[in-house]
Amino acid sequence: EAQVTQNPRYLITVTGKKLTVTCSQNMNHEYMSWYRQDPGLGLRQIYYSMNVEVTDKGDVPEGYKVSRKEKRNFPLILESPSPNQTSLYFCASSEQGVTPEAFFGQGTRLTVV
Amino acid sequence: AQSVAQPEDQVNVAEGNPLTVKCTYSVSGNPYLFWYVQYPNRGLQFLLKYITGDNLVKGSYGFEAEFNKSQTSFHLKKPSALVSDSALYFCAVRDMTGTALIFGKGTTLSVSS
Numbered sequence: 602e603a604q605v606t607q608n609p610r611y612l613i614t615v616t617g618k619k620l621t622v623t624c625s626q627n628m629n630h631e632y633m634s635w636y637r638q639d640p641g642l643g644l645r646q647i648y649y650s651m652n653v654e655v656t657d658k659g660d661v662p663e664g665y666k667v668s669r670k671e672k673r674n675f676p677l678i679l680e681s682p683s684p685n686q687t688s689l690y691f692c693a694s695s696e697q698g699v700t701p702e703a704f705f706g707q708g709t710r711l712t713v714v
Numbered sequence: 715a716q717s718v719a720q721p722e723d724q725v726n727v728a729e730g731n732p733l734t735v736k737c738t739y740s741v742s743g744n745p746y747l748f749w750y751v752q753y754p755n756r757g758l759q760f761l762l763k764y765i766t767g768d769n770l771v772k773g774s775y776g777f778e779a780e781f782n783k784s785q786t787s788f789h790l791k792k793p794s795a796l797v798s799d800s801a802l803y804f805c806a807v808r809d810m811t812g813t814a815l816i817f818g819k820g821t822t823l824s825v826s827s
Binding site: 634643697705708 | 755756757812818819
């Protein structure tokens with residue numbers, strides 16, 4: 602089954618404690634991205650990757666890091682989480698180009714206290 | 715800059731009635747438009763997309779969308795609503811570089827029995 606898998610689904614952490622949210626896709630997609638969803642704001646892109654070792658900032662990259670060492674994996678790293686990073690996070694993957702639809706993971710609800 | 719607007723935060727319809735969820739867009743160049751649905755505690759699921767061609771696009775679960783270039787709109791429709799259609803709906807446009815989906819703020823659809 603084609604899918605994007607995120608872990609963990611839920612996470613409560615304390616300010617400043619480094620964390621990683623994993624994302625893996627099994628569709629051999631070149632393109633992967635991370636979004637955060639906040640009430641009334643829709644989804645905003647954090648980072649994206651066009652292929653292995655190629656990453657770039659989206660609209661709201663501050664406080665986040667990513668890496669793309671393998672095609673299937675695209676982890677999101679919060680080096681020093683802060684309460685304003687409390688949000689619902691989604692990983693997505695797609696084929697390259699403007700026409701393909703994106704496939705989304707189930708989401709990770711992060712709370713930073 | 716490209717943008718998407720969903721003018722209604724919430725749409726309420728009775729089961730069996732037709733539904734419309736509105737979306738307008740602003741792009742330079744050709745619009746590549748998408749609709750996604752999000753059920754509680756789930757990721758976003760792709761419903762349909764407009765790339766080119768016929769202005770009426772058919773998608774999953776009986777949904778369709780009408781592309782109107784002169785009104786820069788891409789409204790989601792369904793002839794007969796089901797209670798199970800109750801969810802959060804997002805309209806999105808692919809940005810010119812193909813590296814991001816730009817989302818509207820979302821519309822909550824509530825279908826009453």
